[in-house]
Amino acid sequence: MADQWQEAYDFAVQVARAAGAVIRKAGEEEIKVQTKSCTVDLVTKTDERVEKIIIGSLKEQFGEGTHSFIGEESVSKGQPCILTDKPTWIIDPVDGTTNFVHGFPFVAVSIAFAVNKEIEFGVVYSCMEDKMYKARKGQGAFCDDEPIQVSDVKDIHKSIIICEHGTDRSPETVQKIFSTQKKILCIPVHGLRGSGTAATNMCLVACGAVEAFFEIGIHCWDIAAGAVIVREAGGLLLDVDGGPFDVMSRRMVSGNNMVIVNRIIKEIEIFDTVRDDAPIVKK
Numbered sequence: 693m694a695d696q697w698q699e700a701y702d703f704a705v706q707v708a709r710a711a712g713a714v715i716r717k718a719g720e721e722e723i724k725v726q727t728k729s730c731t732v733d734l735v736t737k738t739d740e741r742v743e744k745i746i747i748g749s750l751k752e753q754f755g756e757g758t759h760s761f762i763g764e765e766s767v768s769k770g771q772p773c774i775l776t777d778k779p780t781w782i783i784d785p786v787d788g789t790t791n792f793v794h795g796f797p798f799v800a801v802s803i804a805f806a807v808n809k810e811i812e813f814g815v816v817y818s819c820m821e822d823k824m825y826k827a828r829k830g831q832g833a834f835c836d837d838e839p840i841q842v843s844d845v846k847d848i849h850k851s852i853i854i855c856e857h858g859t860d861r862s863p864e865t866v867q868k869i870f871s872t873q874k875k876i877l878c879i880p881v882h883g884l885r886g887s888g889t890a891a892t893n894m895c896l897v898a899c900g901a902v903e904a905f906f907e908i909g910i911h912c913w914d915i916a917a918g919a920v921i922v923r924e925a926g927g928l929l930l931d932v933d934g935g936p937f938d939v940m941s942r943r944m945v946s947g948n949n950m951v952i953v954n955r956i957i958k959e960i961e962i963f964d965t966v967r968d969d970a971p972i973v974k975k
């Protein structure tokens with residue numbers, strides 16, 4: 693049977709690369725910053741413009757109405773965030789917006805494609821580094837067309853773990869984040885790191901630069917593409933409580949093997965988040 697998603701996969705790579713060029717160019721000009729859920733949850737005209745370019749290109753290529761779209765900036769403007777069985781693009785136009793605003797050189801375009809709620813392929817273009825990560829279910833993971841693989845480290849004492857601080861600055865949440873980080877650091881591990889973009893963090897797991905990345909508070913658009921890239925690089929994903937990974941749950945652990953992932957899960961202090969697909973409560 694003809695491979696029906698190969699064309700979409702190839703096109704997604706082209707769209708991500710073109711979107712990355714727009715981000716790089718915009719980064720050379722003055723950036724007007726706005727905020728969304730709180731004062732440290734930043735958004736710029738570039739986030740909105742790049743999402744429009746990506747969705748517009750996909751609709752032009754595949755027709756209006758045939759596919760569904762979940763985009764970070766469309767959802768923040770009230771579009772539904774429900775993953776159905778329909779072919780669905782899950783898009784973060786600028787992952788690492790805070791980095792983009794500050795000129796911190798880790799900014800990614802993240803494009804995933806799901807069918808029947810299964811992520812078929814994912815593309816993460818780290819546009820300041822000019823690195824194109826991609827993976828298709830069952831066909832391996834690549835960085836700039838070179839195969840990538842997770843680390844073979846099994847000893848937690850010889851690992852680097854990525855954790856992020858997110859945007860929730862409530863004292864009780866920050867306390868849980870720091871307490872978790874302290875417990876992991878004092879195992880001890882070789883180090884804690886964070887690029888500031890979940891999609892890039894997952895690619896760092898996939899290429900073996902770090903052993904695991906976990907976060908509570910991310911969204912489906914931050915991690916959907918990275919999830920298939922990690923899996924196809926030989927890694928795995930779980931919920932932070934050890935249950936099955938759920939791309940809409942706003943929490944996950946991604947890692948190179950079960951030994952490392954389970955060791956990290958033991959230390960995570962979980963705090964509540966609202967699912968991406970939770971019913972919107974009218975204010």
Ligand SMILES: O=P(O)(O)O[C@H]1[C@H](O)[C@@H](O)[C@H](O)[C@@H](O)[C@@H]1O
Pocket residue numbers: 733764784786787788789790856857858859888889890891907910914
């Ligand atoms: O840059 P965005 O798309 O908003 O996503 C990041 C989020 O803002 C941060 O709070 C998280 O810690 C990162 O992991 C996300 O990539």
Ligand SMILES: [Mg+2]
Pocket residue numbers: 739764784785786787788789
């Ligand atoms: Mg974003």
